[in-house]
Amino acid sequence: MTTRKNVLPGFNLSLGYTIFYLSLIVLIPLSAAFIKTTELSLHEFWAVVSTPRVVASYKLTFGASFIAALINAVFGLLTAWVLVRYTFPGKKIIDALVDLPFALPTAVAGIALTAVYSNNGWIGSWLEPHGIKVAFTPLGVVVALTFIGLPFVVRTVQPVLEDLEAETEEAAASLGANRWQTFYKIIFPAVWPALLTGFALAFARAIGEYGSVIFIAGNMPMVSEITPLIIITKLEQYDYAGATAVAVVMLVISFILLFAINGLQWWLSRRNGSAL
Amino acid sequence: MKKSLLALALLSAIYGITAPAAYAKDINLLNVSYDPTREFYQDFNKAFAAFWKTKTGDNxxxxxxxxxxxxQARAIIDGLDADVATLALAYDVDQLQEKAKLIPKDWQSRLQNNSSPYTSTIVFLVRKGNPKGIKDWTDLTKSGVSVITPNPKTSGGARWNYLAAWAYAKKQNGGDEAKTKEFVGKLFKNVPVLDTGARGSTTTFVERGIGDVLLAWENEAFLAQKELGVGKFEIVVPSLSILAEPPVTVVDKFAKKHGNEAVAKAYLDYLYTEEGQEIAAKNYYRPTLASVAKKYETQFPKVKLVQIDQEFGGWQKAQKTHFSDGGTFDQIYQK
Amino acid sequence: MSIKVPSQYSSYQAKVARSRATSESLWVRWSFIAIMLAFLTLFLIVPLVAVFTEGLRKGFDAYLAALIDPDALSSIKLTLIAASIAVPLNLVFGVAAAWAIAKFEFRGKSILITLIDLPFAVSPVIAGLIYVLIFGLQGWVGSSLIDNDIKVIFAIPGIVLATIFVTFPFVARELIPLMQAQGKEEEEAGLVLGASGWQILWRITLPNVKWGLLYGVILTNARAMGEFGAVSVVSGHIRGMTNTMPLHVEILYNEYNYAAAFAVASLLAILALVTLVLKSLVEWQSARSAIQNEQNFS
Structure with missing residues (x-):
């Protein structure tokens, strides 16, 4: 980077507007949540956010999000690989469809997944005889979260794979490495940061998800109740301060997670130097 | 006034409402209600609109x-400007007073029958032929029976379900609190899905095929039977249930602001008339007007009903004991 | 955080044929493809097909009737209104933010980027809740709003606000990496030649990022039309007035009107598919212009 003075105009205006709009839409409203929580003493706050039922919901929300992100990491990598490296009929359609969970309303996804995975649904009725229940169990939560997180790993890994120089692989092959070694030693290290970013994005997106999960989860206290539902439940009992207290816990975690993702991406771009 | 006219003009522009004829006023009335009343109020609104048109000429x-x-109660508290609120239980209407002072303290005595123009109760909906042989509340606690009910924390209907079960168990155990709790606990151990609302539970039971018995509003059970499969389900009436009184009220502050006080009051009064009661009965709500009740006598099964005030000391107390954080419902799920 | 297909490396570009040494055996290749297809079928295609078959369960007439029902139409209208306000606002914001972040160095930049991303990870439920805390009758400004006959939540403004919130980062996040990659030499050259700031923006910067911009808009639009959780909290669910399409789906579903619910849902799915087609077109176009650029340079 050059050290000379930046001569481009519009810094004050653009940054000013950015901060103004950000404050108006995001920061001030979010601060309302924090301020509302101050109605509780620290002791009360802790009591609200650490009751067994709420803690069980964190475990489910973060656990299911983590598993879903993991599934997406594995299959997303495979999908990206197939889409970049192989040709087969209908590839373009598949490529476009990967973004579907992003564009499809979550409520629609929720009722569609429930219809398909409940024990009289197309897939559910196949799994039922094998003793596998998806809808209305924590497994259903994982399915819904896998669905909504699906595009993220594919879309972060895809460009890196496309960018990979064939020469390095050829060199590895000519030096006697077999295909697995090439993947393990050459390809995987290259896509690893992108994979991690995609994983983190899918994870972050899954934690907050409400619309699709609520239909398929079963919502049993201590078992299949997600944290956003706890917030809604508290609201419905007119417990605003309690609801915002749980919301604040989620907000802080989201922020930390995002900060980590951005740090990761920054590190990634540093490491790759010129690339993007 | 000018401002509200402007707002009205803007609103009509946005929603494409055609300009009203010069003499007939167009009145917009907002009724904020709970889940299972959709079909009932769809019919009732038509009838009331016709009634009001002939009476005053206004639309x-x-x-x-x-x-x-x-x-819904929370939405009104947060500013959803309902002219009338027709909710599932008095506790929720109480909150309109307590949290936002939208209605006077004595709201419940303003209309007859505790402001409940129609009543209902809790019954069981079972699958055809009643394969699990469910007759009464005790059968719901047996192992291998799967019970569907919404979450009492989020659903008014579910609270009636819970209290009906509680009332039965209390009577059965001679008022023994610990045994009663154990009974209700056992019942809820048999619940595989807790939907957030009554409608969600019905869908789970009917469409998804989950559960052996659905605890439901009587009108919901009738409706599900009618809409979703004649002959696929049977209604089982327990030996004891609860008299569910869904109350109605004018939301004074908002109705006044809209200048809708008179029409809002007339709307609720119309619920008590013979026409209103007919429509309620047709939608499987138990009418309170004696003449209509007699006419539809055969439609509703006879069941011994306990009342919330006598049995639980009113909604405020019931809510606090059973459904607040750490109440008996939470205790069931915390070992 | 951005999900984007890098147009520069698009698969439409001719690929160098790979030698056997850097590819897998046919057997491995096809089993990979099979696994991927199985995964996508299970999670994507079956639910998508289910939406359409359930919607058409009662026949095409019933399907059509569900869509031209007045309440359905008003929900479509509201959804379009919300999207048509939210998208341009977030577009302007996205350009301003990308300009500041990509072209300048300043302290706290990474925090700013994280804050811009925040709505992406915030639960939609919380997004709705915070507006209730402010504009609700019990909120900060609620009672003065009501005294002045201004409705925010349970009316169109609240729905628009919630929509803006959930789609907040998308345009900015598409543009920032793109504008960073392009550097600022061209803009500086424009400046030397005497162009004003706005001229530089219109003539140099925006044309350079137009495909990324369009892609961001498409994403924003898709998300805006489909948002459920946040809008649900601030909507009030008044039939024919404050129901958006996703909320209308929920209402129909709750009225045992499953076929109609899935019919409206399928309309949303079609919107999603149209979005995907548009997106593919954008990528194709941008890949083509990238190739043309390269040819021009060489």
Missing amino acids: VIVKTSHGGSGK
């Missing part, structure tokens, strides 16, 4: 909003 357009009772 009433009743808009409705449906959802879980607690959620």
Whole structure:
């Protein structure tokens, strides 16, 4: 980077507007949540956010999000690989469809997944005889979260794979490495940061998800109740301060997670130097 | 006044409402209600609009909003400007007073029958032929029986379910609190899915095929039977249930602001008339007017009903003991 | 955080044929493809097909009737209104933010980027809740709003606000990496030649990022039309007035009107598919212009 003075105009205006709009839409409203929580003493706050039922919901929300992100990491990598490296009929359609969970309303996804995975649904009725229940169990939560997180790993890994120089692989092959070694030693290290970013994005997106999960989860206290539902439940009992207290816990975690993702991406771009 | 006219003009522009004829006023009335009343109020609104038209010449357009009772009450508290609120239980209406002072303290005595123009109760809906042989509450606690009910924390109907079960168990155990709790606990151990609202539970039971028995509003059970499969389900009436009184009220502050006080009051009064009661009965709500009740006598099964005030000391107390954080419902799930 | 297909490396570009040494055996290749297809079928295609078959369960007439029902139409209208306000606002914001972040160095930049991303990870439920805390009758400004006959939540403004919130980062996040990659030499050259700031923006910067911009808009639009959780909290669910399409789906579903619910849902799915087609077109176009650029340079 050059050290000379930046001569481009519009810094004050653009940054000013950015901060103004950000404050108006995001920061001030979010601060309302924090301020509302101050109605509780620290002791009360802790009591609200650490009751067994709420803690069980964190475990489910973060656990299911983590598993879903993991599934997406594995299959997303495979999908990206197939889409970049192989040709087969209908590839373009598949490529476009990967973004579907992003564009499809979550409520629609929720009722569609429930219809398909409940024990009289197309897939559910196949799994039922094998003793596998998806809808209305924590497994259903994982399915819904896998669905909504699906595009993220594919879309972060895809460009890196496309960018990979064939020469390095050829060199590895000519030096006697077999295909697995090439993947393990050459390809995987290259896509690893992108994979991690995609994983983190899918994870972050899954934690907050409400619309699709609520239909398929079963919502049993201590078992299949997600944290956003706890917030809604508290609201419905007119417990605003309690609801915002749980919301604040989620907000802080989201922020930390995002900060980590951005740090990761920054590190990634540093490491790759010129690339993007 | 000028401002509200402007707002009205803007509103009509946005919603494409054609300009009203010069003499007939168009009145917009908002009824915020709970989940299972959708079909009932759809019919009732038409009847009321016709009634009001012949009486005053004005057109009433009743808009409705449906959802879980607690959620709807909260929306009104947060400023959803309902002219009338028709909710599932008095506790939720009480909150309009307590949290936002939208209605006077004595709201419940303003209309007859505790402001409940129609009543209902809790019954069981079972699958055809009643394969698990479910007759009464005790059968719901047996192992291998799967019970569907919404979550009492989020659904008004579910609270009635819970209290009906509680009342039965209390009577059965001679008022022994610990045994009663154990009974209700056992019942809820048999619940595989807790939907957030009554409608969600019905869908789970009917469409998804989950559960052996659905605890439901009587009108919901009739409706599900009618809409979703004649002959696929049977209604089982327990030996004891609870008299569910869904109350109605004018939301004074908002009705006044809209200048709708008179029409809002007339709307609720119309619920008590013979026409209103007919429509309620046709939608499987138990009418309170004696003449209509007699006419539909055969439609509703006879069941011994306990009342919330006598059995539980009113909604405020019931809510606190059973459904607040750490109440008996929470205790069931915390070992 | 951005999900984007890098147009520069698009698969439409001719690929160098790979030698056997850097590819897998046919057997491995096809089993990979099979696994991927199985995964996508299970999670994507079956639910998508289910939406359409359930919607058409009662026949095409019933399907059509569900779509031209007045309440359905008003929900479509509201959804379009919300999207048509939210998208341009977030577009302007996205350009301003990308300009500041990509072209300048300043302290706290990474925090700013994280804050811009925040709505992406915030639960939609919380997004709705915070507006209730402010504009609700019990909120900060609620009672003065009501005294002045201004409705925010349970009316169109609240729905628009919630929509803006959930789609907040998308345009900015598409543009920032793109504008960073392009550097600022061209803009500086424009400046030397005497162009004003706005001229530089219109003539140099925006044309350079137009495909990324369009892609961001498409994403924003898709998300805006489909948002459920946040809008649900601030909507009030008044039939024919404050129901958006996703909320209308929920209402129909709750009225045992499953076929109609899935019919409206399928309309949303079609919107999603149209979005995907548009997106593919954008990528194709941008890949083509990238190739043309390269040819021009060489």
